[in-house]
Amino acid sequence: xxxxxxxxxxxxxxxxxxxxxxxxxxxxxxxxxxxxxxxxxxxxxxxxxxxxxxxxxxxxxxxxxxxxxxxxxxxxxxxxxxxxxxxxxxxxxxxxxxxxxxxxxxxxxxxxxxxxxxxxxxxxxxxxxxxxxxxxxxxxxxxxxxxxxxxxxxxxxxxxxxxxxxxxxxxxxxxxxxxxxxxxxxxxxxxxxxxxxxxxxxxxxxxxxxxxxxxxxxxxxxxxxxxxxxxxxxxxxxxxxxxxxxxxxxxxxxxxxxxxxxxxxxxxxxxxxxxxxxxxxxxxxxxxxxxxxxxxxxxxxxxxxxxxxxxxxxxxxxxxxxxxxxxxxxxxxxxxxxxxxxxxxxxxxxxxxxxxxxxxxx
Numbered sequence: 001x002x003x004x005x006x007x008x009x010x011x012x013x014x015x016x017x018x019x020x021x022x023x024x025x026x027x028x029x030x031x032x033x034x035x036x037x038x039x040x041x042x043x044x045x046x047x048x049x050x051x052x053x054x055x056x057x058x059x060x061x062x063x064x065x066x067x068x069x070x071x072x073x074x075x076x077x078x079x080x081x082x083x084x085x086x087x088x089x090x091x092x093x094x095x096x097x098x099x100x101x102x103x104x105x106x107x108x109x110x111x112x113x114x115x116x117x118x119x120x121x122x123x124x125x126x127x128x129x130x131x132x133x134x135x136x137x138x139x140x141x142x143x144x145x146x147x148x149x150x151x152x153x154x155x156x157x158x159x160x161x162x163x164x165x166x167x168x169x170x171x172x173x174x175x176x177x178x179x180x181x182x183x184x185x186x187x188x189x190x191x192x193x194x195x196x197x198x199x200x201x202x203x204x205x206x207x208x209x210x211x212x213x214x215x216x217x218x219x220x221x222x223x224x225x226x227x228x229x230x231x232x233x234x235x236x237x238x239x240x241x242x243x244x245x246x247x248x249x250x251x252x253x254x255x256x257x258x259x260x261x262x263x264x265x266x267x268x269x270x271x272x273x274x275x276x277x278x279x280x281x282x283x284x285x286x287x288x289x290x291x292x293x294x295x296x297x298x299x300x301x302x303x304x305x306x307x308x309x310x311x312x313x314x315x316x317x318x319x320x321x322x323x324x325x326x327x328x329x330x331x332x333x334x335x336x337x338x339x340x341x342x343x344x345x346x347x348x349x350x351x352x353x354x355x356x357x358x359x360x361x362x
Contacts, residue, residue, distance in 0.1 A: 001028045001029045001153045001184060001185055001186055002028060002062055002063030002064075002076060002152075002153030002154050002186055003025070003026060003027060003028050003061075003062070003063060003064065003186065004024075004025075004026040004049060004060075004061070004062055004154055004186060004188065005024075005025050005026070005059075005060075005061040005062075006022060006023055006024040006025075006045070006048070006049065006058070006060060007023055007058050007059045007060075007061065008021050008022070008023055008057065008058040008059070009021075009022055009023075009045075009048060009055045009056075009057060009058030009059070009060070010022070010055065010056045010057040010058060011041075011044050011045075011048060011053060011054075011055050011056060011210075012056050017210065018041050018044050018210050019041045019044055019045060019048075019210040020210055020211075021057075021058075022041075022045065022058075022210065022211070022212065023058075024045075024205060024212065024215070026186055026188060027186075028153075028186060029184045029185065029186055030186055030187075030202050030203065031180050031186075031187045031189065031200060031201055031202045031203075032187070032188050032189070032201065032202065032203055032204075032205060033188075033189045033190075033191060033196070033197040033200055033201035033203075033204045033205070034046060034188065034189070034190045034191075034205050034207060035191060035192070035194060035197040035204050035205065035206050035207065035233075035234075036192065036206060036207035036208055036233070037192060037208070037233070038192060040207040040208050040209060040210065041207055041209070041210040041211075042190045042192075042207050043158055043159070043190050044210075045190075045207075046156055046158055046188060046190045047158075048060065049062075049077070049156060049188065050072050050075070050077055050079050050156050051067070051070060051071060051072035051075050052072060055068070062075055062076055062077065062153075062154060063076060063153060063154075075154075076152045076153055076154060077150075077152055077154045077155070077156055078146075078147030078148065078150040078152045078154070078155045078156070079147055079155070079156045079157075079158070080140075080143050080144050080146075080147050080155070080156070080157045080158065080160045081143070081158050081160070082158055082159040082160060082162055082163060083163075084131070084139040084140060084142070084143045084163075085143065086131040086139060086142060086143065086146075087131075088130065088131050088132060089130070090130070090131075091127065091128050091129060091130055092123065092126045092127050092128070092129055092130075092131075092134070092142050093114060093118075093127040093128065095131070095142055095146060096114045096117060096118070096127075096142065096145050096146055096149055097110045097113075097114050097149065098146075099146065099149070099150065100113065100114075100149060100150075110149075113149040113151060114127075114145075114149055116149075117145040117148040117149045118145065120145075120148065120179060120182060120183075121141045121142075121144060121145050121148070121175070121179075122141075123138065123141050123142060123145060126138060126142070135168075136163060136164050136165075136168060137164060137168040137171065137172060140160060140161070140163075140164065140172060141172075141175070143160070144160070144176075144179070148179075148183075152185075153185055153186055154185065154186045154187075154188070155185055155186070155187045155188075156187075156188050156189075157176075157187065157188070157189040157190065158190045159190055159191055159192070160172075160176075160189075161173065161191075161193075161196065162191075162192075162193070169193075169196075173195075173196060173199055173200060176189075176200060177199070177200055180200075189201070194233065194234050194235070194236065195236070197218065197234075198218045198221075198222065198234070199218075201217075201218055202217065203215060203216060203217055203218075204216065204217075204218055204221050204234075206221065206229075206230045206233065206234065208229050208233075213226065213227060213229055213230050214226040214227070214230045221234055222234055222235065222285075223350075224352070224361070225239075225283075225352060225361065226360070226361050227354065227358075227359045227360050227361060228241070228281060228283070228354045228359035229359060231283050231352055231354070235285060237286055237316065237327050239283045239284065239285055239352070240283065240284045240285070240286065240289065240326040240327060241281050241282070241283055241324075241354075242255075242257060242258075242281065242282040242283075242284070242321055242322075242324055242326070243257075243258050243279075243281055243324070243356065244256050244257045244258055244279075244280060244281075244282060245277050245278060245279050245280060245356070246265075246274050246275075246276070246277070246278045246280045246353075246362075247262070247276060247277065248265075248276075249273070250270050250273060250274075251266075252266065253265040253266065253268060253270065253274075255280065255282050255353070257321065257322055258322060258323070258324075259322035259323070261302070261322075263282070263299050263300075263301065264299045264348065265299070265348045265351075265353070266297070266348060267297065267347075267348045267349040268348040268349055268351065268353060269349060270353070270362055271361070271362060272362075274362060278355075278356070279355075279356025279357060280353055280354065280355060280356045280362065281353070281354040281355075281356055281359075282351060282352075282353060283351060283352035283353070283354060284326070284346055284351050284352075286316060286326075286327045286328050286329040287328075287329040288346050288347070288350050288351060289301065289303075289326060289327075289328035289329075289344050289345075289346055290328075290344060290345050290346065291303075291317065291328055291330050291334065291342055291344050292330065292331070292334065294343075294345040295345070295347055297347065297348075298345040298346060298347050299345060299346055299347075299348055300343060300344070300345050301321065301344045301345055301346055302321070302341065302342070302343060302344070303317075303319040303320065303321055303326065303328070303341075303342045303343075303344045304319050304320045304321075304339065304340070304341055304342070305317065305318075305319045305336040305337070305338060305339065305340040305341075305342055306318050306319050306320060306325070306338060307338065308335065308336065309327075310332065312332070313332065314329050314330065314331060314332055315329075315330050315331070315332050315334065316328070316329060316330075317329075317330050317334070317336065317342075319342060328344060
């Protein structure tokens with residue numbers, strides 16, 4: 001196991017700065033997920049740690065050692081790419097041991113490492129097959145195994161599941177989580193898939209335009225997003241946003257919707273005082289909009305039903321609050337007719353309030 005420390009790095013492609021003055025510390029044995037949309041800089045950051053991308057400024061430390069100018073092979077890392085990149089004419093066993101043979105590792109040690117990796121990944125029956133005889137999920141296991149045999153303290157994953165179908169992604173997510181528990185190695189994982197991030201990570205670094213917007217455990221990212229970008233990017237379906245302005249004070253705060261209705265925010269934990277009439281956005285997760293039970297102290301939220309979206313275990317109800325569309329997650333046995341007026345509710349201290357100008361959490 002090893003720590004990873006990214007210290008004030010900047011990366012530019014020509015005149016375009018992709019990452020500027022970014023720092024990130026990954027603890028020993030931690031599973032960090034870099035999450036964000038395409039072009040946010042997450043793969044560039046991972047490649048910088050791997051030594052595949054030259055940085056303009058800053059330093060990369062791995063295991064307490066400055067590796068900023070070292071070759072990738074000397075950094076003590078194993079990397080798994082989006083592409084399997086297996087040698088088609090080699091067997092699985094040969095693909096796994098190729099790097100070790102090139103590094104002149106002892107034959108007995110090679111056999112030991114390959115056997116251990118094959119056992120962990122449950123690919124022992126596949127060792128004599130060639131990649132063309134494997135499924136996509138099996139190929140990705142072999143790609144992970146190729147990194148695993150290096151016996152390093154840090155593993156880097158660059159969207160390793162994005163080429164797989166939904167069922168295989170679910171299965172391999174579980175396998176990667178079990179792998180981390182078994183090895184206890186430090187892992188940095190890049191993805192644009194929020195489900196992967198929420199299920200795998202010890203901490204998630206949500207990135208946007210080369211900047212880490214929030215670094216926190218998955219539950220905190222989901223429940224207390226630091227800004228509107230994080231709130232909107234994490235969650236499926238996305239968080240509901242209602243525009244309006246704040247009235248009252250911290251103890252008696254209220255939110256006036258754009259069409260004029262006043263909603264009580266009593267109990268919401270504001271970070272500090274706010275200005276009377278300050279533009280704001282009320283954020284509510286679909287499961288935070290309640291349609292059956294109204295808890296004590298909850299705030300009523302009238303919704304005009306438009307359409308439902310059955311999803312098996314639950315149903316998404318879509319409706320209008322004024323001119324804005326919101327979704328609510330309800331039990332599958334609840335049904336409504338188009339145009340029905342629904343009396344929903346929400347608990348203020350479970351909601352999120354964002355500044356209407358800069359999007360920061362209030």
